[in-house]
Amino acid sequence: MTYQRAAFRVNACAVPREGMMTLGGHRTAEELYAGGLHDHIEMYAYPRCWIWFSLWFWRFRSPSRADYDKLALRVADLVPELESALREGKLGPHIRRIVFPHPVAVIRESKP
Numbered sequence: 001m002t003y004q005r006a007a008f009r010v011n012a013c014a015v016p017r018e019g020m021m022t023l024g025g026h027r028t029a030e031e032l033y034a035g036g037l038h039d040h041i042e043m044y045a046y047p048r049c050w051i052w053f054s055l056w057f058w059r060f061r062s063p064s065r066a067d068y069d070k071l072a073l074r075v076a077d078l079v080p081e082l083e084s085a086l087r088e089g090k091l092g093p094h095i096r097r098i099v100f101p102h103p104v105a106v107i108r109e110s111k112p
Helices: 065-076 079-088
Strands: 010-012 020-022 025-027 040-043 095-098
Touching: 010 079, 040 079, 079 095
Parallel strands: none
Antiparallel strands: 010 040, 020 025, 040 095
């Protein structure tokens, strides 16, 4: 993340066993990861502004282990929202769906 601070978001995608179509073609479940090459969901601290999970660094105070633990617990509390989005497609307040346009196969007719 910019401004010299650590930040993250959570990318997730439910993948069928037979795999799925991505921008790079069909991929098996083993070949996929939530790296953004296919439709997926993202979990943010504040999704309306696309604000990632992070800790604020104050000028004369570095974050402590307790600060990181609080952040981890905050994100862990949102896991049910993530599961609901993956299982049922219900988007909670911290979830955004990212959908890539899928390439359309163009069928060219051969000229006689």
